[in-house]
Amino acid sequence: MTKNDSGEGAGGESNNENSADEDFTLMAERLRMRPGRKLSYNEEVVDEDMNEASDNDGELEAGDDDEQFEKTKTVSEDFCNICRLGGKLLCCDTCTAVYHLGCLDPPLKAVPRGKWSCPKCVDPLADIEKILDVQMRPPKSLDSIETDEEDAVPSQSPVRQYLIKWKSRSYMHCSWVTQTELERAVKLYPGLRTKLKTFDRLYESTKRSPGLEEDERMPIRPEWTTVDRILDRRQTGDVREYLVKWKELGYEEATWEVEDDIETFKTQIDKYKAVNARGSTKGSLKRRATGFDGKEAKKRRKGFSAFGETPKFVKGGVLHPYQLEGLNFLRFAFQQEKHVILADEMGLGKTIQSIAFLASLKEEGVSFPHLVVAPLSTLRNWEREFATWAPHMNIVMYFGSAQARSIIRQYEFFLPKKTKKKDKGKKKHGNAEKTSKWDRIKFDVLLTSYEMINFDTAVLKCVKWECLIVDEGHRLKNKDSKLFQTLHNYRTRHRVLLTGTPLQNNLDELFTLMHFLDAGKFGSLEEFQQEFRDINQEEQVRRLHKMLASHLLRRVKKDVMKELPPKKELILRVELSHLQKNLYKAVLARNFELLSRHGGPQISLNNIVMELRKVCGHPYLLEGVEPYMKNVEAAHRQLLEDSGKLLLLDKMMINSKLQVTGY
Known part of the structure; x- marks a missing residue:
């Protein structure tokens, strides 16, 4: 190869590179x-x-x-x-x-x-949170998912459609999606496949249960579209939005809603505005900050006026005379700074008396907040009773997941901080009044469970609680329990224990409860045991009752409700049905061959007495014994005939045919 040839070859490669760069530049401009x-x-x-x-x-x-x-x-x-x-x-x-x-x-x-x-840029099917229902409905326009039924095409035959709950949107905005659209989305988003399979499995099981109630069949319950509380408010241009917590749904499912969509819930909006207006009143923070001062307590202690009738601030109804007596007992103990136990028998209304007591503190201008600790299963009942008897109080239930509790602390704990304009000519003085975030407490009463006391003690322990009420107070009879040690360190001005269980003549448990209430008066267990070492003596019993008189109020139904007729018991012997007899013998003989024909390997005979109690109640309590029957009336009749107790109950009913729901 000559020199000229080599030069031409090099020049040809350079020209090709330049042309490639130009093509790449043109392509980039077109893509832009x-x-x-x-x-x-x-x-x-x-x-x-x-x-x-x-x-x-x-x-x-x-x-x-x-x-x-x-x-x-x-x-x-x-x-x-x-x-x-x-x-x-x-x-x-x-x-x-x-x-x-x-x-x-x-x-x-x-x-x-x-x-x-x-x-067009965002696929709405990517925001599917859950599938609620499926129906055969007229096809809708392909331009959107959320269209009204009026926009449907009546000439075409119905198609299978799914009711969808969308992420970050409430149940008020659920919409229908066709099966074709959903199957297309399943291919694009693999997570939807699991949701669709789960829904199909639950839907098939529901179809096989013809006796389900209407509430269990409803994909969207009315409570889920009912405003429970308003948490926050924001303004976007001319549109006002509220952060809404829905009934029977947790705080983690709260959503922002436009005011026009929830205009029918005017009461909740007005209550939110009234609660937020507290921080704007003069002296509210000062009164709350000085709630632990003893001077105000000494003034109230001089004069005590008992309620002769149900006070006006109790809205739910009329208190019984013994409940009014319990209310006055709690109020007097609060003014005398004595921690007490309300030990009424179960059914006499300890919850109502406690709510009326807290409402009276609010009426008398006593500072807040108050803490009510109760079992998780009774928190809803406490909330309903507060809404009935003291609707003017701001009650917050503190429980749920970590996300829900975080939202409660963010929106329900504190009032918004008021910003004041500073005067340029004035200087700050050293004794100027300072307010912390705990002085801006938003709620009157915080309802929580025993578990939340242990989980979030770092948060709740920082609050200066005016009154602490512990439902089922006998849970504190063990001084080594975590609940006792945690609550004992809380800063509280007044403590009340509610218990319907009478004391079991155990001095150690009694001392533990009294030590939780008043550690100064009941400080040493050894001295208490030495003083009442022979509790069988009548003199020591009188001294013990005298010591507890100012701290304990105990009533039973027969003493306070004279109009109740005396209780009578009549024991009726009932024969076992044929199926009950066979299963009873099989359990006693540990005949797994006979039991496996009904319940299979799911039946365990580790506790024979418990299995026998199940058989005597109803044989269907054993796993796998209940037969599947499509005819509802035949299933009801079989339900009666397989239990001797239900047969007797059927004869005692006015109607000869027992209507059993749930099957």
Whole structure:
């Protein structure tokens, strides 16, 4: 190869590289002009968009790149992509499309906060939270998911559609999605496959249970669309939104709702405004901060006026005379700074007396907050009784998941901090009044469970509680328990224990309860045991009763409710049914062969006495014994005939046919 040849060869390679760079630059410019838009889940819309994109590409390749790009930009920025009209438009952060708020489907009532993408850029099926129901319904328009039934096409036959609950949206905004759309989304989002399989399995099991009540069959319960509490408020332009906690749903499922959507729940909105207005009243923080001062207590201690009738601030009804006596006992003990035990028998209304006591403290201007600790199973009952007897008090239930408790602490614990304008000419003095966040407590009473006391003791221990009420107070009879040690260190001004269980003549347990109430008076267990070492003597019993008289109030039903007739017991001997006899003998003989024909390996005979009690109650209490029958009436009749007790109950009923729900 000659020198010239080699030079020509090198020059040819350089020319090829330059041409490749130019092609790459042109391709990059064309990609910049193409809208960065994701494809929609709708196949027809996707095809149209792809055809438009391919047509635009062809036009751009024809040499009118700059002119076509400027034209598309001008149209998208000045006119709505749906109605082609101007005005106030919402711009998509993903592509160049703009829309009117009312032209979107579903229409938006407020400008979204943060980044927002149009329906063509975001697949709404990616936001499926759960599947609630499935029905055969008329097909809807393919342009959107959320359309009314009026928009359905009546000429076409019904199609299978699923009721969808969307993420970050309440049950008020659930909508129907066709099976075709959902199956398409399952291919794109693998997590939906598990949700669909779970729903199908539950739906099939529901179909095989013809006796389910209507509430259990309803995909959306009415309580889930009923406002329970308003947590916060925000303003977006002319639209006002509220953070709503729904009834029977946790705080973690709270959603932001436009005021027009919840305008029927005016009472909850007014209550939210009234609670937030507390911080604006003069002297409210000062009174709350000085609630532990003893001067105010000494003034109240001089004069005590007992209630002769049900006070007006008790809204739920009329208190019985013995309940009024219990209310006065609690109020007097509070003024005398004596911690007490309300040990009424179960059914005499210890909860109502406690609620009336806390309401009286609020009426008398005593500072708050108060803490009520109760078993988790009774918290809902406490909340209902507070709403009935003291609706003017702000009650917060503190329980649930870590996320729910975090939301409660964020929105329900403290009032918003008021910002005051500083005077430039005035200087701060050293004795200026300072208020901490604990002085801006928002609630009157905090309802919580024993478990939450142990989980979040770091948060709850910092509060200065005015009154501590412990339901089922006998849970504190063991001084080594974690609940006792945790609650004993709380800063409280007054303590009340509620218990319907009488003391079991155990001096150690009695001393532990009294030590929790008043550690100064009951400080040494050894001295207490030495003083009452022979409790069988009548003199020591009298001294013990005298010591506990000011701290304990005990009533039983026969003493306070004279109008009740005396209780009578009548024992009736009932024969076992044929099935009960066979199963009873099989359990005693440990005949697994006979039992396996009914319950299989699920029946355990580790506790024979418990299994025999189940058989005597009803044989269907054993796993696998109940037969599956499609005829509801036959299933009811079989339910009666297999239990001797139900047969007797059927004869005692006025109607000869026992209506049993749940089967």
